[in-house]
Amino acid sequence: MEFRVLGPIDVRVQGRDVTPSAPKQRQVLALLVARANHRVSVPALLNEVWDGEPPRTATTALQTYIGAIRKALATASGTGAREIADHRLVTDGNGYVLRLADDEWDRPRFESLVLEARGLLERREAHTAGEVLGRALAMWRGAPFCNVRHGSRLTAQARVLNEAHLAACEARIDALLLCRRFQEAIGAAVALVGDHPYHENVHAQLMRALYASGRRAAALEVYQSLRRRMTDDLGIPPSPSTTTLHHVMLQDSPDQTYLAAAGAGTLL
Template sequence: MGTRLRITVLGRLAVSRGMLTAAPSAPKERKLLAMLLLGHGSPVPVRQLVDELWGSSPPRTVRTALQTHVLNLRGMLARQLHIPGDRVRRELIVTGNEGYQFRVGDADFDLYEYHRLAKLGESELRAGHHLGAAESLRTAESLWTGPILPDTKHGLPLQCEITRLELQRDMVQELRIESDLALGRHRELLSELTALTLARPFDERVHEYLMTALYRSGRTIQALQVFQRLRTKMAQEMGLEPSRVIQDLQRRILGATAYESIP
């Protein structure tokens, strides 16, 4: 196809070729493209696409309607990327027995790069290579430039896939924080971790990170206050006590005599 394609889905949904960019504006074409791209290069079944585009109220001529949206999407890519329509049909958005497939090929695809960097960073962290892990995971995080299709109402299939990716993004962030803590970047993490505890008020893991970063920064009282706020909120709103893990961290902070004694 000549110039290598650049595909983005972790934020702006677009397919680019050199200086040309194609981005569908119609909601159903946007959702269709997102579903095909989030299919990781595998065929997406017709039933799944129908569920996303029409939910429980598909038109009587649903296959014809789906074919029309696929045709519109192919035409948009052909026009905006200056690619012959027959090549888009044969090489990019392909019809198969199992459904429709977006053939990514050797395109520069942000989702593929994100998964590669996340896997690399996790491996580096487990091997104790904290600097490399922090760099790989931070680069993976930077590929997320915004929410996926924020201005389009999601059906259940697309929402499930987006939720899965968002949970993985949270995991990547936590692994990068672990790497930064291992590198002694405690003070640099304080503002990020404080914001995270506000955004995820019952997430004990991020509270553990903040307590650790505060303690290692010489702010023992503030570290203990973080635990107390979490404990109070959980008791008042959920009728629960914090887990044994974070309670053990609180006890170790109370009994510690040196900052280095808290892992």
């Protein structure tokens, strides 16, 4: 079996899609997969599915959903529902645990690749790090759980996954800068800036990539746009580190040691 959460919730057996089509069943399964190998209590599931206001029949309905998910997994995998209940989707006190091995779902594989890439970056093996991060990011298929209605818990789980995706994207840009692949870094950073208009680090990455490719005016304009947006919308200026990068780039004879350390070593 393969369970995927880096995008729409998706369950496959030998390439065949066995994801529940019923919305509430899919929502229950999504939370169980998001919390794989951890107990999810019945109250947590009830609150997730019924927005904190479960009807009197909710517990019985939840048991029906769990039974249907077990049956679907059993049928797809050629085993019995009892086998699934004993070893895959098990009852644990007043809750349920979906047991998954690391190679049965995408999140551990993604996290392992990102961890490997960070180690490579620390050793300045940027080319290999970029390749590993590319493999990790290729696993993403869209917004996490986008085919499921989000309650409070799935909203939190989606936020965690989105933050992990953003961090991996930033790390890949760092790898591209270290490899002096500035045009690719510009493209990747532009996409992130559009999605995260107040995120200073991705703006700084775009500034460094533009400056290193000989486009100082464009790099300075990125800063000015960020400053105006933060001042007008949030009432705060950019951080000292971002401001320092801007000041260095303003100089006709900038501190090349600083720029190199910042990942903006110029080709000029």
